[in-house]
Amino acid sequence: AQSVTQPDARVTVSEGASLQLRCKYSYFGTPYLFWYVQYPRQGLQLLLKYYPGDPVVQGVNGFEAEFSKSNSSFHLRKASVHWSDWAVYFCAVSMGNYAQGLTFGLGTRVSVFP
């Protein structure tokens, strides 16, 4: 069965600094990978999705992620963080069969300070 590990439960970053959130997946086969963001008291919003192809994926609000098959990773990056990026970020993996849903990591809580 597939699994997702987000090793950092909390990350604190200064506004304007760069951000990297780590995601490691475990899956036998070709994964489909996703990053979601959950703002306080809201539902999940899709940031970006990876289908087999270009390993660097561009998302919304300046986010991008890079897939590495050798490292089983799908790390999320942003060059310059804004205070509005204060949220919880979830990495998820799918087998590509939409009927079977997504497997999520525990999430990384990002706090942004001036």
Next chain:
Amino acid sequence: DPKIIQKPKYLVAVTGSEKILICEQYLGHNAMYWYRQSAKKPLEFMFSYSYQKLMDNQTASSRFQPQSSKKNHLDLQITALKPDDSATYFCASSQERGIYFGPGTRLLVL
């Protein structure tokens, strides 16, 4: 305008009672899902439906029963509620591989 509507937003129930969580999506998607988010646990996939038919059920308990009266509706009936059922329940839908989530129903069972 919200594309996935969940009602109610908040719900308080007593142990042993029954509740129905409502979900409607206006994205034109054929697949719908229920997920549960509990404290200190990963977001957990519960059910998937496609064209109103159950595709996958990862919920061990029969107390959780999805109901689809229309293609864009997928309600969740929970019977014999327990305090451990307290969580936020998210409805979601997809057409391609990206899954889009509703705002959630926060359930508290006392």
